[in-house]
Amino acid sequence: MSLLELDHVTLRFGGLVAVNDVSFSVEEGEVFALVGPNGAGKSTLFNMISRFYTPAAGDIRFQGKSILGLPPSQIAYLGIARTFQNIELFEHSTVLQNLLVGRRRHVRSNLASDLFFTPFVRNEEIRHREAVEKVIDFLELQAYRDKLVAGLPYGVRKVVELARALATEPKLLLLDEPASGLSVEETQDLTYWIEDIRKLMGITVLMVEHDMKLVAAVSDRVLALADGKMLALGPPREVQSHPAVVAAYIGQPAEAVTS
Amino acid sequence: MSSLQLIVSGLANGCVYGLIALGFVLIYKATEAVNFAQGDFMMLGAFVALGLTTGQSLALPFWVAVPVAIVIMFVLGYLLDVVIIRQLFGQSQTTVVILTIALGFIIRFVAGAIWGHEPQTLPTPFAGQNLRFGGIVIGVDELMVIVTTLILTLVLYLFFNRTKLGVAMQAASQNQLAAYYMGIPVKRVQSMIWGVAGAVAAVAGILFASKGSIDPGMGLLGIKAFAAAVIGGFGSLPGALLGGILVGLIEPFSSRYVAAGYSQIAPYVLMLLVLIFRPHGLFAQVYSKKV
Amino acid sequence: MRTVFKTSYDADIRLFKHGAQAFWYGLLLLAVVALPWLISDYMIGEAVNVLIWALAGLGLMVLTGQAGQASLGHTAFLAVGCYTNAILQLKGVPFLVSFPVAGLLAGIVGVIVAIPALRLHGIYLAIFTLALAVLVEDIIVLAAPLTGGISGLNAPTIKILGAEIDRYGAPKLFYYLVLAVVVAVTLLYRNMLRSPLGRSFAAVRDSEISAQAMGVDLARTKAAAFGISCAITGLAGALMGHFAGTFNHETFNLAIAIQLLLMIVIGGLGSIHGAFLGAIVVGFMPTMIAFLRDYVGKVTGTGSIAIPGLEAAVFAAILIGFILLEPMGMYGRWFKIRTYFELFPFYRRDMFKRQKSYLKTERMR
Numbered sequence: 001m002s003l004l005e006l007d008h009v010t011l012r013f014g015g016l017v018a019v020n021d022v023s024f025s026v027e028e029g030e031v032f033a034l035v036g037p038n039g040a041g042k043s044t045l046f047n048m049i050s051r052f053y054t055p056a057a058g059d060i061r062f063q064g065k066s067i068l069g070l071p072p073s074q075i076a077y078l079g080i081a082r083t084f085q086n087i088e089l090f091e092h093s094t095v096l097q098n099l100l101v102g103r104r105r106h107v108r109s110n111l112a113s114d115l116f117f118t119p120f121v122r123n124e125e126i127r128h129r130e131a132v133e134k135v136i137d138f139l140e141l142q143a144y145r146d147k148l149v150a151g152l153p154y155g156v157r158k159v160v161e162l163a164r165a166l167a168t169e170p171k172l173l174l175l176d177e178p179a180s181g182l183s184v185e186e187t188q189d190l191t192y193w194i195e196d197i198r199k200l201m202g203i204t205v206l207m208v209e210h211d212m213k214l215v216a217a218v219s220d221r222v223l224a225l226a227d228g229k230m231l232a233l234g235p236p237r238e239v240q241s242h243p244a245v246v247a248a249y250i251g252q253p254a255e256a257v258t259s
Numbered sequence: 260m261s262s263l264q265l266i267v268s269g270l271a272n273g274c275v276y277g278l279i280a281l282g283f284v285l286i287y288k289a290t291e292a293v294n295f296a297q298g299d300f301m302m303l304g305a306f307v308a309l310g311l312t313t314g315q316s317l318a319l320p321f322w323v324a325v326p327v328a329i330v331i332m333f334v335l336g337y338l339l340d341v342v343i344i345r346q347l348f349g350q351s352q353t354t355v356v357i358l359t360i361a362l363g364f365i366i367r368f369v370a371g372a373i374w375g376h377e378p379q380t381l382p383t384p385f386a387g388q389n390l391r392f393g394g395i396v397i398g399v400d401e402l403m404v405i406v407t408t409l410i411l412t413l414v415l416y417l418f419f420n421r422t423k424l425g426v427a428m429q430a431a432s433q434n435q436l437a438a439y440y441m442g443i444p445v446k447r448v449q450s451m452i453w454g455v456a457g458a459v460a461a462v463a464g465i466l467f468a469s470k471g472s473i474d475p476g477m478g479l480l481g482i483k484a485f486a487a488a489v490i491g492g493f494g495s496l497p498g499a500l501l502g503g504i505l506v507g508l509i510e511p512f513s514s515r516y517v518a519a520g521y522s523q524i525a526p527y528v529l530m531l532l533v534l535i536f537r538p539h540g541l542f543a544q545v546y547s548k549k550v
Numbered sequence: 551m552r553t554v555f556k557t558s559y560d561a562d563i564r565l566f567k568h569g570a571q572a573f574w575y576g577l578l579l580l581a582v583v584a585l586p587w588l589i590s591d592y593m594i595g596e597a598v599n600v601l602i603w604a605l606a607g608l609g610l611m612v613l614t615g616q617a618g619q620a621s622l623g624h625t626a627f628l629a630v631g632c633y634t635n636a637i638l639q640l641k642g643v644p645f646l647v648s649f650p651v652a653g654l655l656a657g658i659v660g661v662i663v664a665i666p667a668l669r670l671h672g673i674y675l676a677i678f679t680l681a682l683a684v685l686v687e688d689i690i691v692l693a694a695p696l697t698g699g700i701s702g703l704n705a706p707t708i709k710i711l712g713a714e715i716d717r718y719g720a721p722k723l724f725y726y727l728v729l730a731v732v733v734a735v736t737l738l739y740r741n742m743l744r745s746p747l748g749r750s751f752a753a754v755r756d757s758e759i760s761a762q763a764m765g766v767d768l769a770r771t772k773a774a775a776f777g778i779s780c781a782i783t784g785l786a787g788a789l790m791g792h793f794a795g796t797f798n799h800e801t802f803n804l805a806i807a808i809q810l811l812l813m814i815v816i817g818g819l820g821s822i823h824g825a826f827l828g829a830i831v832v833g834f835m836p837t838m839i840a841f842l843r844d845y846v847g848k849v850t851g852t853g854s855i856a857i858p859g860l861e862a863a864v865f866a867a868i869l870i871g872f873i874l875l876e877p878m879g880m881y882g883r884w885f886k887i888r889t890y891f892e893l894f895p896f897y898r899r900d901m902f903k904r905q906k907s908y909l910k911t912e913r914m915r
Contacts (some may be wrong), residue, residue, distance in 0.1 A: 050763055076765030088760035093752050100746075101753045102764040107746045111774055117741035122563060125745070128726075129559045168764065293673050346874050353620055356676065357815055358806055358873050361866035368863035388721075482684065489677055524688045527681045534678050535666040 001064050003028045003172055003204050009058035011044060011228075018044045019055070020228040026172070031198055031205045033215045035239070036225035037248060042208040043085055044228075046174050050082055051075055062172070075103045079171035082176060083161040085208075087162070091150040095141060095160050096132065098149060102167030103128040135166045139193065155186050160194070166201075173197065175207035179214050187214060194218045212240065224248070263395050267509045271470065272400035273507020276407035278463035279484035280491065280499035281412060282456040287493050289428040291453035292344075292355035295390065296363035297460055298481020303366055304332045304461030305468040306374050306475075309381045311393040321384055329461045336457025348446070363478065370475040381468035400469040407466060411459065412500045419496060428452055486530035492540020501541070505529070563744055582729065586722040594721045595793075599824075600833035601728045602789050607814050607825035608739055609783030612751075614773055614811075615820030620676040623683030625807040626785055629690060631656040631784025632791035632802070636703050637696065645708040649788055656784020657777040662664040664776035668769055683807045702798025705791040717793055728789055735782055739822060742778070751775055805862065810870045818879025827880040831868070839864055 002025035011019040019041040026032045034042045047053050051059060051072040059066050062078055070078075081102075090098050106128065109121045136142055139159050144152060149160060159176065165173055178194075179187045191214055197203050198218075209215050215222060215236055222239040224231040232242035239245055269409075282297040311317065311324035319327065347355055349420075388399040419425035431438040431445045438445050466482075467473070483506055491502025506526045514522035533540065554561070554568055566572040586594050586872070610624050631652045638648035663682065670678055690697050697703065708715040715723045742748045750771045753761035754804050758768060811831060817828025839861050876883050890897045 005806035051760070072762040073765055073767045076763065082763055084760060084763075088757045088763075090760075092756055093749075097749055097752065101749050101761070101764050101766070104746065105751065109746060111747060115738050115741055115778075117745060121745055122560075125563050126559045128746075129562070153814035164760075164764070196700050287673075343870070343874070352672070353676075354873055354877065356673065357811060358870060361812065361869045361873075364859070364862040364866035365870075366860040371859055407683075482680070485677060486681070489674070493673070521692070524685055527684055531666075531678065531681050531685075534670060534674060534681075538670055538674055 002026060003063060004206065005059075005061040006045070007059040007061065009045070009048065009060060011041075011048060011053055011055050015040070018228050019048070022193060022225070022228070022230055023058075023067060024223050024230070024233060026204060026206050028171075028204050029198065029202065031194060031207070031218050033219040033222045033236070034206070034208045034211070034225060035215060035222055039227070040225040041228040042225060043176055046176055046208065049075070049080065049174060057242045064196070076168055076170075079169075080174065081165035081168040081170035081172070082174035083158075083165050083176055085176040085180070087157050087161055089149045089157060089160060089164070092148065094146050094148055095144045095152075095163075096136075096146060098160060098164050098165045099129055099135060101131045102164040103131060106131075128153050131169070132167050135163050138166070138196070139163050145257070154181055155183065158186075166203075170203060172204045172206060175205060175209075177208055179209060179212065181212045183188070187211060190214065191217050196257040216240070265515070266508065267397050267401055269508040269511045270504060271398075271404045271507070272510065273487075273504035274404045274500070275463055275467045275470075275486045275503070275549055276480070276487045276506050277500035277503025278408055278411065278459060278466070280488035280503045281415065282459045282463070283484065283488045283498060284491075284493055284496055284499040285415065285452055285456045285459065287432075287488075288496075289432050290355075290449050291432050292352050293359070293493075294453075294456065295356060295481070296366060296478075297361040297456065298484060299363045299366040299370075299480070300332065300336070300457055300460035301464040302473065302475060302478040303335070303370060303464070304328060305381060305473045305477075306370055306458075307331055307461070307466030308465050308468065309379060309473070312382060321382070325465060328465065329448065329458045332457040332461035334457075336460075337450045337454035339457075340453035344453065345446055346448070363481075367475050367478060374475065376475055378474040380472050380549070381465070383465075383469040398470075400466075403469065404466045410499065411462060412496060414493065415455075415459075416496045419423040424448070424451075431484070463511035483526055486526045488537035488540075489530050490533045490540060496538065498540055564711075565740060565744075579733075583726075586725050590745055591721045592896050593726050595717065596833060596837070598717070598721075598725050598728050599651070600792060600829045601725075601732050602786055602793055603813065603832050603868070604826045605732050605735060605831035606783055606786035606810055607829055607845040608735055608822065609781075609786055610810055611777050611814055611820065611822075611825055612739070612742070612782065613779035614814065620672065621678035621679040621779075622676045622811060623681070623686075623807050624779075624810055625802040625804070626679075626682045626686040627656045627660060627780040628787030628790060628806075629686050629802040630659050630780075631787030632797060633690070633697055633703070634784070635788035636791050636797075637709075639706045640703070645710055649785070652788040653781045653785040654660075657781030660776040660780025661773045663780075664773045665769075667776070668772055680804075680807075683802075683804060687799045687803060690802075698798065700798060702796055702801075704796045705794070708792060713888065716754070724792075731785060731789065735785070736822060747774065758787075812865065814879075816869055816872050816879055818881030821879075821881045823881040823884070824879050827884075831880070832865075835865060870897065 004026040006025070007023055009019055009022050010017065022041070022045065024032075034045065034209055036042055044053065045051060048055055049067075049073075051067065051070055054068065060068060067075065067078065090101065093101075101206065107124070109118075109124055113121050136145060139162065141156075141159060144156055144160070152160070158181065162175070162178065167177075175194075179190055182190065194205060194207075195218060198205060205218075207219075219236055221234060222236045223233045224239050224242065224245045226245075226248040231244045231248060232239045234242075264273040279297055279301055282300065283293060286292060286294045286297075308324055308328040311319050312321055343358070343362075344355065347358065373443055383400065389399045390399060390402065399474070419429065427438070427443045428451075430446050431443055431448050432440065435445055464473075465475070484503065487502035487506045488499050489502070490505055491498030491500070506529070509525045509529060510522065556562065561567070566575065585597060589597070606624070609627070610621060613621050613624075634655045635648050635652035638651060639645060643651075663679075667675055667678055677869070693700050694700070707719075708724075710727075713723065714720065715727055717724050742751075750761070750766050753764065753766050754768060754771050754775075761771075762768060787802075790801075794801060813828035813832045814824060815828075816831055817826070818824030829843060843860070872879060
């Protein structure tokens, strides 16, 4: 049984077909990349997995069970975490507070005990803090721990996005263009981090990415999309040289293609 | 009173609400701030006209005083933006809202200090005259209100959607930074819109004054105009007018058919219903962000 | 300058960062407890007024400062708490029961109000709450048989365990009662801030989409924010009723709703100190204005002129001054002054300069 299965998923925005009969599955422990030109429907797929959109046709299954009946706030509890392409952090909180929100899934206290801050809540807080510190150590965010997100540089905010998703201790991590806007060194760090996430933490990674070098370095399998349709699925080298993929990115050669 | 009579007077009231609502929407469309003092602007406009026509040192004829009052209110609105609102550039919109609430208090106080708190009347050439159409009596003042409002709304709508300045104003409200890069003098454009809102409020005030008496507390009509703007939808100029007319019509009809006391809350109940079921008004102008 | 070396996670979770802070707040508590013995009965009444306003401010702060939901009509909940408490007591229910029930009912009304308000943001939410405030005023008059309509109600004397606590008969006892409630609520507020609940509020305030992605249930969180905020405000309303003695629908009119909002802006949005500082300004403003008016009247020989709306206008002018010159409110200014001395002589002038946020339309959320 695959960890995540998309089964003939289709989504329309009015007359525009954003995702057209897409099917693939992500196996546990692999790094799976979605590539394609802009407008291919990659982030839309993510938004369907996060349940912000509902497909017009098809099914999405996590660990064998369909998730299409769940509201967005339940997805984290299944063990799916995500980052956002345009950074959706909590601007007026510190990095630490942002990460602690990531622990929401593991919070066992309720409203009443929170208000009275019982010893149980205190111990839980320490437990959450320890878990978050592990993520901070892993991503080397110690210097930014108590800083407000609003003033941080772009590269750091991208890392905080990743940290917050990791703080949920997910089984499946959805990364939406993690390397966009990062410098060469930062992308290098990201490569090592994704490797560690897969090998040391045992987390399955599904990522949307434009940086082909990063994709080739870390992914096991790649799915190429264009205009909402699947073009090619397979190991990175195969997909990169697939004629349909080349045509979508670079275009048809000058001579007409014979039938 | 026959139903038709009720409709006409309701329409006239509704047009005044609509004009105030227009002022709200103008500022919202251009700066995404809400001017809670718009009703008090209207009051000020009416009193300025009063002061110009009945002042001891300066008594202007009505049709001279009106454009002068409008110009004065335009300047006041413009200056308000330059001196105070501009300083809030870059802060959240809630701050501007709170500021305008405070401004309303101050304007009311100043007006009361200058002109006193007793109700006064603005002498207009069309007060008291009536037209008769086969059985119905329509006041000329009510007719003036309706006609002026329709013309003004049309003019403003065309301005916003067809002229360069109008489109620039809309751009400045949708993405300020980008508007700057496109060469739009954002700050000056904003001041202009506050000026226009002031002028529109002056028109509303004078029209309102022609139908009855005025006093410094009348700016609190602004809250009903608020309901009108919400019902119509904050992003739409014709919507504001329609909202105003709806509110204007609901009042007399609900007081006739519903028990007293309940009729005055009718506009607010309608507004709450709109907020619950169609939050962005009947002429919604909201899109969702793609993340 | 003091550098705090933290040796355990507890240091971040504790109420006081270090011993010195605990000492100063302890001293403050002592001073506040000893106050009634040092001042006149009239001043005790003024102090109680400030405390009640601070309580109302804390209630509003939960919603506006923490959960980011702008509310212009919080007087609606003051009224619910006030009338519930008084009506129950008039029917013979003892204070120790009617008081918490009043808060509970206000909280429940808050949750009910939150449901249609879930999809509303920013200005629309503000207008919604404004409409509520206007409606509540009218409903009070319409429900005359129960609420006394325009003539209003008289708040009965509080009887706790045989002791009669009346504002005029036993001012010190009344003061301690109000103080106890305020201290308890402040503790609850601080607990909220350092717990997962408070973080959920902040998450909903800043980014609803990613809050959901992290597992925060929007509906539940907003309902909780409304519920807690309105419950606290309800308690403040109940106390206000006892303080005022008699009240009717005018007591909770629109001007008071806006005064509440202005108060927390002047004090400093989002900080507990802000609620208290703002309450002090609101509480003593009428006295100061009356004093100034008499003084001006004496000096200019024109006698004391009573201009209606002067109080509100002065209040508004101070508010505008704060917004233009010190947007972080009084607590913000105090914090800056303290930081100046802590960092002396390395205080940098633009340390607290806010990131300018260029307007991006709210119509695309």
